[in-house]
Amino acid sequence: MIKRFNFQVHSFISQQHPRLWRISCSEGEKLYTTTMAGSCTGSFKAADLVIQLSSSPKIKPDVVDFGTVFTDHMLTVEWNANEGWQAPLIRAFRNLSLHPACSALHYGVQLFEGLMVYRGDDNRLRLFRPILNMNRMANSAERACLPAFDQSELLECIRRLIDIDQDWVPHSDSASLYIRPTFISTEPSLGVKKPTSALLYVILCQAGSYFNTEMRVLSLWADPKYTRAWKGGTGDCKMGGNYGGTLFAQYEAASYGCQQVLWLYGEDHQITEAGTMNIFLHWINDDGDEELATPPLDGIILPGITRQSILDLTKKWDEFKVSERYLTMGQLYSALKQQRLKEMFGSGTACSICPVGSIVYQGTNLQLPYQEKHSLSSRITTELADIQHGRSPSDWTYLV
CATH class of the missing domain: 3.30.470.10 (Aminotransferase class 4, branched-chain amino acid transferase, N-terminal domain)
Structure with a gap:
């Protein structure tokens, strides 16, 4: 049977996304989409x-x-x-x-x-x-x-x-x-x-x-000459053209010994996504605070389900700062040089969470830190897997 609930509309989530409403129902607060004219x-x-x-x-x-x-x-x-x-x-x-x-x-x-x-x-x-x-x-x-x-x-x-x-x-x-x-x-x-x-x-x-590799971490190739998505485009939608158009860059990345492309955007080389994944940085930021950061949903980033779950989960922990903000290769390089970078990882439905071990950027092979057993990504992976397999009770799961 179809689950049916009594919904109560509270408010728009934002003026930028007027089709998204925050609605309460018997399963708790959820996002629900309507058409511009109302329900479908x-x-x-x-x-x-x-x-x-x-x-x-x-x-x-x-x-x-x-x-x-x-x-x-x-x-x-x-x-x-x-x-x-x-x-x-x-x-x-x-x-x-x-x-x-x-x-x-x-x-x-x-x-x-x-x-x-x-x-x-x-x-x-x-x-x-x-x-x-x-x-x-x-x-x-x-x-x-x-x-x-x-x-x-x-x-x-x-x-x-x-x-x-x-x-x-x-x-x-x-x-x-x-x-x-x-x-x-x-x-x-x-x-x-x-x-x-x-x-x-x-x-x-x-x-x-998902990745045909025995390596535990991914290698990325970052070159601003290729762009995955742009403002006003369809980068925030899951359309085939967003993926087919990446194949040429993917094969060029392989020629540099890398498994995936780290997509950059703009003159300041903003970090956007890695291959088909959303991207996260775990670091000590410029203000000296421990932070987990990921690029904001500004139209060029796909609103990943795993991405949102990582944000929701870590915010609930309330152990460090969790941010959606712009990240650049300059910031990443400085954090790496000053030993402020703890970890970089990608997230997605098919791959779950994949740590990044190296980035080829402007002729330099940047080696990123990663501790397999004690990293933030391994902790998140375990907690999400426990929810997905029913070991931890959660209203995020839907029984078949």
């Missing part, structure tokens, strides 16, 4: 879900590389301007059939999300803060001019899909099942315009290690 109407309904089980289930292999082995079923929901949303359908995993002029292929009118389902020590399955993923997906859809939908209805459809393919969720702390909701324009005509048809679908895949 005309959405598909989970109650109308049609299920067609596969007649030939696959043999489940051992956990493999991230994103290469998919489960037996997928969720699809079609939309068109004349009839609106159609009934959601769970069916056997299969290829899609698209018109050659589909604007998702020609103009990148598409977006996606990423979240995990974890098998707990009690064998129950848990999603981690999925409401935040649904809200972010709705915001990305509005930016892409794709139709609105009810996030709670989509979440319930996803829950049903996971329930059907639950045997694919690994019995492991080091592996999980990755969920990839995807939303594409299926507009069958050339021309850059608002789509008249679209497809929302969800696929599941086994998720082992």
Whole structure:
């Protein structure tokens, strides 16, 4: 059944984000997204879900590389301007059939999300803060001019899909099942315009290690000649173009012996993201205070779910300063030189938390400090994993 709550709207969170409201409900205070005109109407309904089980289930292999082995079923929901949303359908995993002029292929009118389902020590399955993923997906859809939908209805459809393919969720702390909701324009005509048809679908895949490396820390290449996102763009949305456009720089980073790109922005070489991750610095700042800092959400930073969870968790500890503020390579270099840098790490859904061990910048290989057993990142990793696997009770988890 869909969870339903009595919501009470309190206020806008900010004038910069007028679609985000702070709302209280029986689960506590949460973020909830509405359309500009109010709550979403005309959405598909989970109650109308049609299920067609596969007649030939696959043999489940051992956990493999991230994103290469998919489960037996997928969720699809079609939309068109004349009839609106159609009934959601769970069916056997299969290829899609698209018109050659589909604007998702020609103009990148598409977006996606990423979240995990974890098998707990009690064998129950848990999603981690999925409401935040649904809200972010709705915001990305509005930016892409794709139709609105009810996030709670989509979440319930996803829950049903996971329930059907639950045997694919690994019995492991080091592996999980990755969920990839995807939303594409299926507009069958050339021309850059608002789509008249679209497809929302969800696929599941086994998720082992995201980075194909035995190293415990990442090496980054920082060069300001490439930019991941810019003010007024779509860097704060989870759209495919934000990622496909990074491949060239990624391969250049590899030629310098680095695994990922540290994306810089502006003349002062602001630190923004690392590969597909949000970035954090744990240091003693210029004022002499111990601080955990990450770049602010100013339009070029993706509002990561793990990022937000790290901020919420460490602020609750109240042991050091936690800030969202601009960070530059000059500040990082000074802190490293003066031995004020404790650690630098990236965060994301697929990778969780990844410490950074070195950065190639302006011809210099900067070696960053890292203590595997006593670092802040290892402490955060443990606490988040305990929540995700049900060892620590939390209203951040959603039982399947």
